[in-house]
Amino acid sequence: MKFSFTNEQEQFRTMLRRFLTERSPTTEIRRLMATDEGWERDSWRRLNSDLGLSGVHIPEAYGGQGFGFVELAIVLEEMGRALLCGPYFSSVVLAANAILNAGTEDQKQALLPAIAAGETVAALAFSEVNGRWDSSGVAVTAAPSGGGYKLDGVKSFVLDGHTADLIVVLARKPGTSGDEGLSFFTMRGDAKGLERRLLKSVDATRKLAMLTFNGVQAELLGDAGGAAAPFARTLDQAAVCLANEMVGGADQLRQSALDYVKMRMQFGRPIASFQAIKHKCADMLVEVELAKSAAYYAAEAAAEDAADLPAIASLAKACAADAFMQTARETIQLHGGIGFTWDNDTHLWFKRAKSSEVFLGSPTYHRELLMQRWNV
Amino acid sequence: MSEANDASVRAEVSAWLEANWNPELDLVQWRNILADSGWGMPTWPKEWYGKGLSAVLGAAVESEFRKIGALGVARSGVRMLAAATLFEHGSDFLKEKFLRRILTGEDNWCQLFSEPGSGSDLAGAVTRADLKDGKYIVNGQKVWTTSAHHAQYGLLLARTDWNVPKHQGLSYFIIEIEQPGVTVQPLRQMNGHASFNQVFFTDAVVAPELLVAKLGDGWKVATTTLMHERRGAADGIAAGPGKGSKRAGSAYDQERAEIAKTMEPYKWYPQRAGRADLVIERAKAAGKNNDPVIRQEMAKLLTMYNAAQWTARRARAAQQMGRPQGPEGSLGKLVGSHVARASANVHTLINDADAMLTGDDSPMNGVIAEILVSTPAASIAGGTDEIQRNIISERVLGMPKEPVTGMDRPFKDVPKNTVS
Numbered sequence: 001m002k003f004s005f006t007n008e009q010e011q012f013r014t015m016l017r018r019f020l021t022e023r024s025p026t027t028e029i030r031r032l033m034a035t036d037e038g039w040e041r042d043s044w045r046r047l048n049s050d051l052g053l054s055g056v057h058i059p060e061a062y063g064g065q066g067f068g069f070v071e072l073a074i075v076l077e078e079m080g081r082a083l084l085c086g087p088y089f090s091s092v093v094l095a096a097n098a099i100l101n102a103g104t105e106d107q108k109q110a111l112l113p114a115i116a117a118g119e120t121v122a123a124l125a126f127s128e129v130n131g132r133w134d135s136s137g138v139a140v141t142a143a144p145s146g147g148g149y150k151l152d153g154v155k156s157f158v159l160d161g162h163t164a165d166l167i168v169v170l171a172r173k174p175g176t177s178g179d180e181g182l183s184f185f186t187m188r189g190d191a192k193g194l195e196r197r198l199l200k201s202v203d204a205t206r207k208l209a210m211l212t213f214n215g216v217q218a219e220l221l222g223d224a225g226g227a228a229a230p231f232a233r234t235l236d237q238a239a240v241c242l243a244n245e246m247v248g249g250a251d252q253l254r255q256s257a258l259d260y261v262k263m264r265m266q267f268g269r270p271i272a273s274f275q276a277i278k279h280k281c282a283d284m285l286v287e288v289e290l291a292k293s294a295a296y297y298a299a300e301a302a303a304e305d306a307a308d309l310p311a312i313a314s315l316a317k318a319c320a321a322d323a324f325m326q327t328a329r330e331t332i333q334l335h336g337g338i339g340f341t342w343d344n345d346t347h348l349w350f351k352r353a354k355s356s357e358v359f360l361g362s363p364t365y366h367r368e369l370l371m372q373r374w375n376v
Numbered sequence: 377m378s379e380a381n382d383a384s385v386r387a388e389v390s391a392w393l394e395a396n397w398n399p400e401l402d403l404v405q406w407r408n409i410l411a412d413s414g415w416g417m418p419t420w421p422k423e424w425y426g427k428g429l430s431a432v433l434g435a436a437v438e439s440e441f442r443k444i445g446a447l448g449v450a451r452s453g454v455r456m457l458a459a460a461t462l463f464e465h466g467s468d469f470l471k472e473k474f475l476r477r478i479l480t481g482e483d484n485w486c487q488l489f490s491e492p493g494s495g496s497d498l499a500g501a502v503t504r505a506d507l508k509d510g511k512y513i514v515n516g517q518k519v520w521t522t523s524a525h526h527a528q529y530g531l532l533l534a535r536t537d538w539n540v541p542k543h544q545g546l547s548y549f550i551i552e553i554e555q556p557g558v559t560v561q562p563l564r565q566m567n568g569h570a571s572f573n574q575v576f577f578t579d580a581v582v583a584p585e586l587l588v589a590k591l592g593d594g595w596k597v598a599t600t601t602l603m604h605e606r607r608g609a610a611d612g613i614a615a616g617p618g619k620g621s622k623r624a625g626s627a628y629d630q631e632r633a634e635i636a637k638t639m640e641p642y643k644w645y646p647q648r649a650g651r652a653d654l655v656i657e658r659a660k661a662a663g664k665n666n667d668p669v670i671r672q673e674m675a676k677l678l679t680m681y682n683a684a685q686w687t688a689r690r691a692r693a694a695q696q697m698g699r700p701q702g703p704e705g706s707l708g709k710l711v712g713s714h715v716a717r718a719s720a721n722v723h724t725l726i727n728d729a730d731a732m733l734t735g736d737d738s739p740m741n742g743v744i745a746e747i748l749v750s751t752p753a754a755s756i757a758g759g760t761d762e763i764q765r766n767i768i769s770e771r772v773l774g775m776p777k778e779p780v781t782g783m784d785r786p787f788k789d790v791p792k793n794t795v796s
Contacts (some may be wrong), residue, residue, distance in 0.1 A: 003693035018604035273776035289704050293686035319679050367675030
């Protein structure tokens with residue numbers, strides 16, 4: 001159902017929220033975000049061995065839990081709420097979906113079980129220095145070499161690209177452009193000729209890397225020259241997932257702002273008793289609830305593989321990004337001076353909101369896509 | 377008698393309809409038959425024109441009516457609010473006097489609560505009812521009164537005691553509209569329509585038996601009416617063919633005429649909501665669909681418009697599943713006015729210079745102009761945006777209530793608007 005979760009899904013969310021609140025206090029977020037890696041293999045393994053989160057939507061045939069996008073969306077909303085530091089979006093959302101969408105049966109059998117188990121962390125390298133989010137930005141080339149391919153060029157903004165064990169790369173046949181000649185490839189993170197540099201990111205909980213390929217030997221994933229459609233689908237699914245992650249973060253901020261204004265005393269009364277504050281909080285609730293409705297609707301569209309998924313994915317991404325950013329700004333504002341300090345936790349989510357606003361395409365970009373996808 | 381269930385109720389009502397429904401009946405005659413049988417308001421008590429059925433079984437009855445296109449009782453306007461209020465607070469005398477003619481549609485009703493000096497603060501009403509020679513004499517003015525121009529009765533909130541705090545000095549009456557002391561004038565709105573009235577009372581008379589509940593209980597009774605207004609108060613049989621139907625029969629003709637008369641003043645309401653549904657079509661027609669700024673604004677609007685509808689459906693789904701209402705159930709009114717405002721903005725961008733024109737010089741024969749001059753009502757009517765934000769922040773978010781002043785003294789000493 002597009003408009004409510006089942007009792008089992010609600011229970012799953014409740015359990016997950018409790019678990020993540022315990023595992024991801026802001027002290028832990030601050031500790032991990034200060035590291036180059038941004039996450040630790042031990043706690044990542046525990047997360048997955050205890051709850052099987054890294055395989056939640058991966059079919060059982062490939063070692064996953066066999067749930068769908070609605071359950072995946074619940075995980076992302078709760079991780080967004082908890083600001084969990086882990087390679088979930090890179091490995092489970094981007095890379096696993098690219099493999100599911102593009103890979104052959106044998107490749108899925110070979111690659112997915114380790115990702116589902118959380119043993120292998122994968123990353124998807126598709127964007128480049130030009131910052132474009134669709135196939136038009138892909139310049140990395142793949143030329144046949146021996147039994148496989150040799151990749152040359154530079155990928156950027158690769159989520160967890162510097163720590164991943166497995167890299168899925170989108171590259172093109174030399175001399176092609178746009179959707180033509182695109183293929184996915186896989187390689188190990190420590191492949192010869194692959195240089196990985198951690199980029200300095202505003203959101204330290206979301207690590208971005210630049211990957212330089214100097215004739216790196218890689219294996220074809222799926223059909224040669226046929227990656228455009230599975231790539232587009234992977235992006236739509238990722239936009240839906242990010243929208244759900246963002247509404248989790250937005251809801252967390254909204255609640256923290258509300259808790260604060262109820263406690264903060266000025267002029268002899270809680271500032272929550274002032275209409276200027278009350279009306280702001282009411283508006284924040286409206287923003288977040290509308291974005292939730294869009295994100296949930298989009299998750300169901302992804303689960304059903306609905307025909308309008310591309311349009312709905314863009315709608316939900318734009319809606320959630322605006323809501324998250326707006327909520328983040330207002331949460332700082334409601335905290336006043338302390339909201340601008342490093343010690344206050346608001347900036348952690350504010351920075352996630354800022355990076356999520358543009359990651360996979362800005363709201364403006366997605367609104368234009370929405371119009372195109374609705375044939376306007 | 378065995379317990380009624382879905383199957384037994386459906387069987388009973390369909391047999392009854394088979395024997396009694398005839399589209400050639402006079403509408404009032406048919407509705408009297410409905411009132412006598414109890415099938416017109418199956419959820420009402422048996423002793424008052426109903427069957428005493430649950431809401432779920434009432435819906436089953438309604439679906440049987442719909443199956444064969446049988447018409448229901450009159451339900452439009454304020455009449456169902458009046459009935460619900462009488463059930464909760466009215467004496468048997470009042471129920472006997474009014475309920476049947478509410479159902480037959482012979483009497484129309486209006487609600488006399490809002491005043492020029494008290495809109496959001498309804499309890500600040502200053503229309504007065506003074507007991508004189510055994511009758512209440514009413515003086516004052518009400519405003520925004522729907523249907524008063526063809527109503528026989530009004531639900532009147534009036535002040536009967538000025539020496540107690542404001543909520544305690546109000547009483548609730550049923551007043552006859554068709555009397556010399558009551559003047560009904562249309563209230564022309566900024567969009568040119570007159571969907572509401574102003575009602576002036578100059579020594580209008582109310583018989584003492586038309587007081588609802590006790591003297592001084594007015595606020596409590598009015599709260600009941602308002603609660604039902606918010607809830608929609610739609611629990612009778614609204615079946616029938618609908619206004620677009622071509623079904624033949626004098627009862628259908630009469631109902632179509634009744635609906636047309638009731639709805640005429642509100643034909644601009646879709647425009648008040650902004651008509652977001654029109655923007656893509658209009659942008660294409662005006663050749664603006666490739667303007668990147670307009671595309672962005674349309675996408676923003678339609679995102680909000682869709683998200684608002686999905687939010688309403690989330691609220692309904694939760695209700696249907698018997699879950700406690702989440703925050704999503706309290707936002708619709710406020711979101712609706714955001715959509716209306718954004719729609720007006722987008723229609724202006726699309727129609728550009730044509731947005732200066734109205735009537736048949738304006739695009740879509742005046743519909744666009746009507747949107748532009750009707751949307752300001754969306755954030756006021758039925759509770760302003762500001763009141764909505766107070767409600768959301770206090771009831772949903774648990775924030776402290778606004779400090780209220782003047783509750784500690786007689787209403788006569790509370791600062792208030794002066795009304796001419």
